[in-house]
Amino acid sequence: MIDTEDAASAAVQRWLDTLPGSGGSFRVKAVADGGPVWRAVTGRPGTHLGDFGARVDKATGLVQPGFVPQIGPSARDGYVSMMRTTVVPELRRLGFTGSGRRLTLQTPRHLGTIAFRQSQGNTWMGVKFTADVSEASSSSGWTARLGSISHHGCDHWWTVWAGFPSDDVAADLITAIRDHAVPAIKGERHPPGVSAADTDVASLGQRLRNAVSHRVQRRRPHNGP
Known part of the structure; x- marks a missing residue:
């Protein structure tokens, strides 16, 4: 019985390591519940999208290649x-x-x-x-x-x-x-x-500009009522 995401991930990783020519170059990227199976995305380290998918039968632990059909939200x-x-x-x-x-x-x-x-x-x-x-x-x-x-x-x-x-x-x-x-x-x-x-330096420059502006305003003649 494969009843957790960690167990499903481990099962898929063991399967990946046995693939001919894989050389341990593929890793499980993500695992999600797919009803009677666990859905897994696999790929090479450093890539963001999966190279291929796999599914794990929850009851038997059998791992098979291929994504679950594209049903539901993308x-x-x-x-x-x-x-x-x-x-x-x-x-x-x-x-x-x-x-x-x-x-x-x-x-x-x-x-x-x-x-x-x-x-x-x-x-x-x-x-x-x-x-x-x-x-x-x-x-x-x-x-x-x-x-x-x-x-x-x-x-x-x-x-x-x-x-x-x-x-x-x-x-x-x-x-x-x-x-x-x-x-x-x-x-x-x-x-x-x-x-x-x-x-x-930028902060000091702004403070100096503010100080100069304030002094100029104080020196301007006051022409109001």
Whole structure:
């Protein structure tokens, strides 16, 4: 009896390791409940979409190649639902406005945007996506991939699979935006690619400009009543 995702994943991985010529080059990417079988997506490490699928009979443990027929919501349907019901509402609670692919965060001193983009290699089974984060202020501006300024620290892409739960994907995406992108937009942490010294210089320059402007205004003659 294969009654857990971990057991199904282990069964598929053992099967993959026995394939002729595999050389251990394939890994289980994701496992989901498919009724009487477990659905599995497999692929080479470093790729975002599955090279092929497999299914595990829950009762017998027999592993067979091939995806379960494309019945039900596609990966794109899952992505759209995740964004609409979980991600975008949470971003609005954080102060973002807009919808769809581009959302904006306006503060007294900063204007930030998050623009989502999808891979051109997406299929019915998998949707890979990331986001570009931009910030504009009176003294500076920058643009970076979300993954490079989040806890991933690189050009990270998230993946939604057809028929697979996306709760973990949504939670990780929201964490990246809430805990890393938003503080960067608000200037509470150093923007990517800008050293602390550069940020301090920009801040000092802005303070000097503000001081000069204040002194000029004080010297202007007062012509009002």
